[in-house]
Amino acid sequence: MLRRLRSFPATTTILSVLVVAAIAHMVMRALRHGHGSPDWGVGYTSVVHDRQPWRMLLAPVGTASVTQLVLVLVLAAIVLPIAESRLGSRRATIAWAATGILGPALGLAVQTVGVAMGENGARATQHTVAVVPFAGILGILVITAAIDRSAWLRSVSALLLATCTVVVLYTSSPVALAYLLSGLIGWSTVALARRADDRQEAERSRHGHVRVRMAFLVAATVAGPVIAMTRLGRSAPLAPLGEFFLSWDATAPPFTGLLLDAAPLVLLALGAYGLSRGSRAAAITVICWAVTAGLLALWSFGILPIAAGVFDWNDGADVEQNLTYLAAGAVLAAIAVLTASGLRHFAVRVSTRQAVRTVAVAAACTVGILTVFLSIASAVGIDPRLAWSELGVHIVPPSVLSDFTFDAIDATSPVAVLASWAAIALWLVPIGVLGAFIVSARPESHATDVPRLRHLLREHGGGTFGFMATWPGNRTWFSADGSASVTYRLLGRTVIVLSDPVCAAGRTASTITEFIAWCDDNGRTPAFYSAHDEVLDATRRQGWQAVEVGVESLIPLDAFTLTGKRKQNIRTAINRAQRENVRAEWTTYEALDADQRAGLKALSRSWKQGKPLPEMGFTLGRFEQLADPEVQLMLAYDDTGALHAVTSWLPVHRSGRLIGYTLDVMRRSADAMPGVIEFLIASTALGSQQRGLELLSLSGSPLAGGDPGTQKRLIDRMTARVGRALEPVYHFRSLASFKAGFEPQTVQLWLAYRDETTLPATAAAIAKAYVPIIRVGEAFALLRSIAWRSR
Numbered sequence: 001m002l003r004r005l006r007s008f009p010a011t012t013t014i015l016s017v018l019v020v021a022a023i024a025h026m027v028m029r030a031l032r033h034g035h036g037s038p039d040w041g042v043g044y045t046s047v048v049h050d051r052q053p054w055r056m057l058l059a060p061v062g063t064a065s066v067t068q069l070v071l072v073l074v075l076a077a078i079v080l081p082i083a084e085s086r087l088g089s090r091r092a093t094i095a096w097a098a099t100g101i102l103g104p105a106l107g108l109a110v111q112t113v114g115v116a117m118g119e120n121g122a123r124a125t126q127h128t129v130a131v132v133p134f135a136g137i138l139g140i141l142v143i144t145a146a147i148d149r150s151a152w153l154r155s156v157s158a159l160l161l162a163t164c165t166v167v168v169l170y171t172s173s174p175v176a177l178a179y180l181l182s183g184l185i186g187w188s189t190v191a192l193a194r195r196a197d198d199r200q201e202a203e204r205s206r207h208g209h210v211r212v213r214m215a216f217l218v219a220a221t222v223a224g225p226v227i228a229m230t231r232l233g234r235s236a237p238l239a240p241l242g243e244f245f246l247s248w249d250a251t252a253p254p255f256t257g258l259l260l261d262a263a264p265l266v267l268l269a270l271g272a273y274g275l276s277r278g279s280r281a282a283a284i285t286v287i288c289w290a291v292t293a294g295l296l297a298l299w300s301f302g303i304l305p306i307a308a309g310v311f312d313w314n315d316g317a318d319v320e321q322n323l324t325y326l327a328a329g330a331v332l333a334a335i336a337v338l339t340a341s342g343l344r345h346f347a348v349r350v351s352t353r354q355a356v357r358t359v360a361v362a363a364a365c366t367v368g369i370l371t372v373f374l375s376i377a378s379a380v381g382i383d384p385r386l387a388w389s390e391l392g393v394h395i396v397p398p399s400v401l402s403d404f405t406f407d408a409i410d411a412t413s414p415v416a417v418l419a420s421w422a423a424i425a426l427w428l429v430p431i432g433v434l435g436a437f438i439v440s441a442r443p444e445s446h447a448t449d450v451p452r453l454r455h456l457l458r459e460h461g462g463g464t465f466g467f468m469a470t471w472p473g474n475r476t477w478f479s480a481d482g483s484a485s486v487t488y489r490l491l492g493r494t495v496i497v498l499s500d501p502v503c504a505a506g507r508t509a510s511t512i513t514e515f516i517a518w519c520d521d522n523g524r525t526p527a528f529y530s531a532h533d534e535v536l537d538a539t540r541r542q543g544w545q546a547v548e549v550g551v552e553s554l555i556p557l558d559a560f561t562l563t564g565k566r567k568q569n570i571r572t573a574i575n576r577a578q579r580e581n582v583r584a585e586w587t588t589y590e591a592l593d594a595d596q597r598a599g600l601k602a603l604s605r606s607w608k609q610g611k612p613l614p615e616m617g618f619t620l621g622r623f624e625q626l627a628d629p630e631v632q633l634m635l636a637y638d639d640t641g642a643l644h645a646v647t648s649w650l651p652v653h654r655s656g657r658l659i660g661y662t663l664d665v666m667r668r669s670a671d672a673m674p675g676v677i678e679f680l681i682a683s684t685a686l687g688s689q690q691r692g693l694e695l696l697s698l699s700g701s702p703l704a705g706g707d708p709g710t711q712k713r714l715i716d717r718m719t720a721r722v723g724r725a726l727e728p729v730y731h732f733r734s735l736a737s738f739k740a741g742f743e744p745q746t747v748q749l750w751l752a753y754r755d756e757t758t759l760p761a762t763a764a765a766i767a768k769a770y771v772p773i774i775r776v777g778e779a780f781a782l783l784r785s786i787a788w789r790s791r
Helices: 009-031 044-049 053-058 066-087 089-117 120-124 135-148 151-171 174-193 208-228 239-245 254-276 280-308 316-341 352-379 384-395 414-440 450-460 466-470 508-521 533-540 565-579 594-609 623-627 676-690 714-730 732-740 756-770 776-789
Strands: 475-478 485-491 494-498 525-531 545-556 583-587 632-637 643-654 657-668 695-702 745-753
Touching: 009 066, 009 089, 044 053, 044 089, 053 089, 066 089, 066 135, 089 135, 089 174, 135 151, 135 174, 151 174, 151 208, 151 756, 208 254, 208 316, 239 316, 254 280, 254 414, 280 316, 280 414, 352 384, 352 414, 384 414, 450 466, 450 485, 450 643, 466 485, 466 643, 485 508, 485 756, 494 756, 508 525, 508 533, 525 533, 525 545, 525 756, 533 545, 533 745, 545 732, 565 676, 583 676, 594 623, 594 643, 594 657, 623 643, 623 657, 632 676, 643 676, 657 676, 676 695, 695 732, 745 756
Parallel strands: 494 525, 657 695
Antiparallel strands: 475 485, 485 494, 525 745, 545 695, 545 745, 583 632, 632 643, 643 657
16 A cells, blocks of 8 residues: 555645644644644634634644544545546645635535524534545545546545535535535536547436436435434424424334334335336335325425414514425425426336236235224224324324324323334335335346347358357347347346347447447346457447457468467377377267267266366357257267267358357367367368358457456456456466467457446356356355465
């Protein structure tokens, strides 16, 4: 860490200033023996009332405790090097100091105006001393995110700004206001200074941004009342929402009362999650929730007080309170209106049959809960009218019923306990229904139409990996006009596309755009795995990012020969085969007789038995794929009929004609002739050359990239380290070295992904695609092999 910081002079300087300021603060406190100790925070009383504006200069470096100092240093050591590498040392220093001073200063100006106007929130916090050392860090983070346009930086900065906004609106915290304004100053500075450029940002097509923003807004609405319930800011602009949910039922036992407080917020939080997944049921639930809560709030805070003549419209305090109630209602109305207006963006639905079944179960549960509740109430001698009224008190906010009178009931009485648990059970019904709708929603997907896919493969090709689309476990999307297709694996919400689209020349970009739009419509996140350069270019034009995940070895057959020093091993293998009477046989699985098929199965079985580790799939073929009538086999037999090895070859087409093959399965017997695989590959190359084909692909070598120390990007270094860690187990790099003996052309294989925030789910999905099921013994064998062979 220290060595890394030396290359960032601005970061080192700022960290030093923070430490020196903290030491100076402690020394001054010690000299004064705790009397009149210097407080380096800022606040209305200390800066405005006591006329000490110089305190604003100390805002970026003031810390209240050793714990806060350590936290500031850690965050600064993380954020500042990133900012300095993007902005430069001078601009990074200016950005940190400017946002760290101007944010708290502007916040103090807002508070001063509020105090002068008699605003309750400003007056309630005028004696608060705000220690805001994170203001400059947040400001420079927002500036860096706005300039760099990195997805994870923007996500983190947006989350922090939203959190500050919620805290300000629900608590009137001067500290949160200072942080919020520091971030907004940084963002507005970049927005004003930025000039138009040609750089295109990564897009989420038509619906993604709307879903994420609405989910974020609803989640903030959930977090706000929770913050307001802490009673930290009863005079805050949106505090009435917290008051609305606070003490949902004062007559309930403490634990059940807490559950009843949380129940409507849990329902709304689940709705926010459903919105992020594009769920139509979640959108409708959020609309109904917001409308219902808005009407109840209008009744509680508007109609009842006005009808009772409680408010004095000539009293400024009452007017301000009315405005806060109006703001709280406006939030609920905005949620309902925005969700309803954007309903087309939430198109992921459950089937009609599933919806009817779920609603029927919910109705039965509701009737059952009420029946059990009334039966128990009757059995213990509770008046049914009292039971119903008590149940209503537990379900509806108390403020709504403030104009009605009920007999005082002890929270520990049987009717209160019974009604509170019945109310909790009733709340669980809509929560369960919404959860079932979100989980059981099945976005549009596809089963592979193999005949249609094979027709497109023969017509357009789909690249050297195109034929893998016909393998089991894959799904195939077809374009609207049916002339293009994309093959993928669906793993959770992540769509892993297998290599390149199958389409006519020149249509790759449009096909990818249409497919990405389909994924977005259905709430799925696509990534293109083992893609070639044409796919890479098409996705980069949409602002996507990419990382190398392997190399493909291509042999142009028009220039293939057995001459050259590097092909000595191949020539040796061919000569040995001639001496030992080992022949290569080009055939298909269908053409083999029963004995030959049995021998092939035995060889494959013995090959797998010698490997305790899980067999990989996805882009690596298995024995089952050998039976495809379009897959060619090259077998090595000796003069006794013993099978030494097998290689399988997938057809590659272009413009309706066969142009080559792609190597898939390579397996050899334990007592096979040395160099038998080289012999089979060379025989296939020479035979294909004689048949006038163009190329032979030796397939890809996953994670066979360079040395982690030579990579500049973090993702590239991580990929290289994963490849190095798995090398002792799966020998990917050794495989690439073996293929290099044929002097092929190497083609990079890419993983194209939308942005960094999608990488964790994408990486997990790819791993599951390769090894869908791993037994406990296989997992231990894998970890043991990595640990032992990496020593």
